[in-house]
Amino acid sequence: MGTFATIDEARTYFKGDRFATTNGxxxxxxxxxxxxxxxxxxxxHRNAHGGVMGGAIFTLADFAFAVASNNDxxxxxxxxxxxxxxxxxxxxxxxAEAVCVKSGRTTSVxxxxxxxxxxxxxxxxxxxxxxx
Amino acid sequence: MGTFATIDEARTYFKGDRFATTNGxxxxxxxxxxxxxxxxxxxxHRNAHGGVMGGAIFTLADFAFAVASNNDxxxxxxxxxxxxxxxxxxxxxxxAEAVCVKSGRTTSVxxxxxxxxxxxxxxxxxxxxxxx
Amino acid sequence: MGTFATIDEARTYFKGDRFATTNGxxxxxxxxxxxxxxxxxxxxHRNAHGGVMGGAIFTLADFAFAVASNNDxxxxxxxxxxxxxxxxxxxxxxxAEAVCVKSGRTTSVxxxxxxxxxxxxxxxxxxxxxxx
Amino acid sequence: MGTFATIDEARTYFKGDRFATTNGxxxxxxxxxxxxxxxxxxxxHRNAHGGVMGGAIFTLADFAFAVASNNDxxxxxxxxxxxxxxxxxxxxxxxAEAVCVKSGRTTSVxxxxxxxxxxxxxxxxxxxxxxx
Numbered sequence: 001m002g003t004f005a006t007i008d009e010a011r012t013y014f015k016g017d018r019f020a021t022t023n024g025x026x027x028x029x030x031x032x033x034x035x036x037x038x039x040x041x042x043x044x045h046r047n048a049h050g051g052v053m054g055g056a057i058f059t060l061a062d063f064a065f066a067v068a069s070n071n072d073x074x075x076x077x078x079x080x081x082x083x084x085x086x087x088x089x090x091x092x093x094x095x096a097e098a099v100c101v102k103s104g105r106t107t108s109v110x111x112x113x114x115x116x117x118x119x120x121x122x123x124x125x126x127x128x129x130x131x132x
Numbered sequence: 133m134g135t136f137a138t139i140d141e142a143r144t145y146f147k148g149d150r151f152a153t154t155n156g157x158x159x160x161x162x163x164x165x166x167x168x169x170x171x172x173x174x175x176x177h178r179n180a181h182g183g184v185m186g187g188a189i190f191t192l193a194d195f196a197f198a199v200a201s202n203n204d205x206x207x208x209x210x211x212x213x214x215x216x217x218x219x220x221x222x223x224x225x226x227x228a229e230a231v232c233v234k235s236g237r238t239t240s241v242x243x244x245x246x247x248x249x250x251x252x253x254x255x256x257x258x259x260x261x262x263x264x
Numbered sequence: 265m266g267t268f269a270t271i272d273e274a275r276t277y278f279k280g281d282r283f284a285t286t287n288g289x290x291x292x293x294x295x296x297x298x299x300x301x302x303x304x305x306x307x308x309h310r311n312a313h314g315g316v317m318g319g320a321i322f323t324l325a326d327f328a329f330a331v332a333s334n335n336d337x338x339x340x341x342x343x344x345x346x347x348x349x350x351x352x353x354x355x356x357x358x359x360a361e362a363v364c365v366k367s368g369r370t371t372s373v374x375x376x377x378x379x380x381x382x383x384x385x386x387x388x389x390x391x392x393x394x395x396x
Numbered sequence: 397m398g399t400f401a402t403i404d405e406a407r408t409y410f411k412g413d414r415f416a417t418t419n420g421x422x423x424x425x426x427x428x429x430x431x432x433x434x435x436x437x438x439x440x441h442r443n444a445h446g447g448v449m450g451g452a453i454f455t456l457a458d459f460a461f462a463v464a465s466n467n468d469x470x471x472x473x474x475x476x477x478x479x480x481x482x483x484x485x486x487x488x489x490x491x492a493e494a495v496c497v498k499s500g501r502t503t504s505v506x507x508x509x510x511x512x513x514x515x516x517x518x519x520x521x522x523x524x525x526x527x528x
Contacts, residue, residue, distance in 0.1 A: 016180035019188045023155070047198065048148035054198075054210045055191025056151045062187045066179065078186045079503060080476050080524055082214040082346040084373050084390060086366045101388055102350045106502070107475060107526065109348050109388065124365055124373065126348060126390060128476055128524070130503065211371060212344050212392055214478040216505050216522060218498045233520055234482045238370070239343060239394065241480050241520065256497055256505065258480060258522060260344055260392070262371065280444035283452045287419070310414045311462065317415035318462075318474045319455025326451045330443065342450045346478040 002032060002071035010067060020063040023056065027067055033100035035068035040093050041116075052089045052122075061112040061125035064098035068110055069129040072103050076129040079107070084124045091116035096125075106131055134164060134203035142199060152195040155188065159199055165232035167200035172225050173248075184221045184254075193244040193257035196230035200242055201261040204235050208261040211239070216256045223248035228257075238263055266296060266335035274331060284327040287320065291331055297364035299332035304357050305380075316353045316386075325376040325389035328362035332374055333393040336367050340393040343371070347389045355380035360389075370395055398428060398467035406463060416459040419452065423463055429496035431464035436489050437512075448485045448518075457508040457521035460494035464506055465525040468499050472525040475503070480520045487512035492521075502527055 004010040007030045015021055020037075023044070029036035039045070039060055047053035062081065069076040094116055101109040112125040136142040139162045147153055152169075155177070161168035171177070171192055179185035194213065201208040226248055233241040244257040268274040271294045279285055284301075287308070293300035303309070303324055311317035326345065333340040358380055365373040376389040400406035403426045411417055416433075419441070425432035435441070435456055443449035458477065465472040490512055497505040508521040 014180050016178070016182075017185060018176045018178045019155075019185035022176045044150045044154045046148070046150045048146050049207070049209065050148075051209075053149060053151035053191070053194070054213065055187065055194045058190045058194070058213070059185070059187025062185070062190070070180075075181070077181065077183070078217055080214070080216050081186065081190070082212070082390065082478060084212050084365070084392060085210055086373060101348070102385065109350060111388070121366065124375070124390065126346065126388065128348060214346060214522065216497070216524060218505060233480070234517065241482060243520070253498065256507070256522065258478065258520065260480060278444050280442070281449060282440045282442045283449035286440045308414045308418045310412070312410050312412035313471070313473065314412075315473075317413060317455070317458070318477065319451065319458045320415045322454045322458070322477070323449070323451025326449070326454070339445070341445065341447070342481055344478070344480050345450065345454070346476070348476050349474055
């Protein structure tokens with residue numbers, strides 16, 4: 001498949017991604033150039049206005065980016081990311097789908113779309129990775 | 133001072149920002165057009181490569197942006213953010229300083245610099261807010 | 265169709281976009297939530313390394329964003345943009361396709377893909393607009 | 397000084413940056429980690445709303461980024477850029493000041509502030525470069 005032979009191998013490796021996993025984020029799908037991660041929205045994801053905090057949405061997108069990009073090329077770290085917030089989450093889950101836009105020897109670009117479980121688009125994230 | 137009469141009033145309000153506070157982020161300073169937030173780096177901030185996860189660095193910067201921008205204008209939410217990762221964190225704490233670049237009636241822009249406690253620049257964050 | 269009844273009406277209006285038009289950029293397609301603009305690569309688009317300058321690629325993408333967003337909602341101006349350069353242009357033309365991601369009352373988001381006429385992906389642009 | 401021994405050497409080299417120079421952009425200052433470029437606002441920089449087009453502001457910032465980053469490290473090309481538009485230009489000139497935030501072996505980050513000659517902040521640009 002890539003760096004990881006199976007999705008369970010990726011899940012074991014990314015248990016080490018403590019910030020994502022202790023905040024309830026899991027890996028749902030993984031294939032060449034693509035990863036889907038999700039989380040159930042809990043009180044600890046909220047901001048002071050009652051919505052899901054930008055940092056929580058970003059972290060889920062960043063996790064999907066890390067999983068997809070490290071499966072495509074081991075030892076890829078983030079260089080830059082941009083996020084556009086599109087609308088407030090209404091549902092009970094957030095789902096982030098990372099898709100490879102470019103995978104070069106040293107730099108790669110992924111686009112991550114975050115939706116809630118009602119199908120609403122919540123955020124658009126672009127991440128640039130650097131492979132050591 | 134702004135929306136909040138004292139830093140303690142801001143701290144009480146931002147207790148509602150559960151994603152930041154349950155992940156160990158606190159408000160250190162607050163004044164017109166400026167906020168400083170920080171966190172002690174703990175195991176639960178790590179990524180699978182052993183560094184501080186991009187999502188944790190982003191969340192700290194986003195928290196400083198939220199505190200500064202909501203003090204300057206109540207009910208400001210994020211519209212867009214971009215983050216550049218500059219180097220890996222070496223110290224024991226991360227400090228995010230948000231400074232107002234523009235504060236318009238409906239849109240505002242803040243720049244947030246994240247350093248560690250050895251003085252190393254870790255990340256540069258730009259956030260655009262929208263005041264409802 | 266939107267603000268403009270026909271593509272020729274849009275072309276007449278955007279003659280006023282002197283920076284784009286004097287640099288050889290034209291409108292090829294326009295419909296709800298979508299615009300395609302292009303330019304023939306000429307010597308005056310080059311940078312000092314001999315490639316197409318980032319500013320020229322950005323300007324073409326920004327033009328497609330302006331055409332699409334102002335057709336969807338009149339009097340939209342740019343608030344923020346981000347561009348990722350994916351590969352150097354090989355062909356003789358650059359084509360920018362802007363697609364609406366979100367069109368709200370005051371803010372909108374468009375994604376613009378720039379390709380050359382060999383089908384190579386050259387750049388990915390995200391633009392946030394503000395409707396006055 | 398860097399790649400270029402004098403500012404005139406840099407000016408000669410960047411004559412090859414045809415998109416910037418044919419659109420009236422010039423190099424005013426150059427030193428380690430810093431470049432200042434400017435242009436007189438002319439009709440051909442305008443957009444359809446009568447303001448200076450985003451593409452023209454971006455191109456000036458991108459030019460200052462290219463000059464500073466290539467002086468610091470030869471053969472640096474843009475990987476990613478983000479621009480925030482802060483206010484409309486009122487004066488007769490635009491001035492872009494690029495300052496190095498990070499200069500690594502392969503990647504570098506510059507911040508560029510664009511002001512007009514009345515001192516108004518027009519845009520904030522962040523560029524990531526890749527040194528081949």
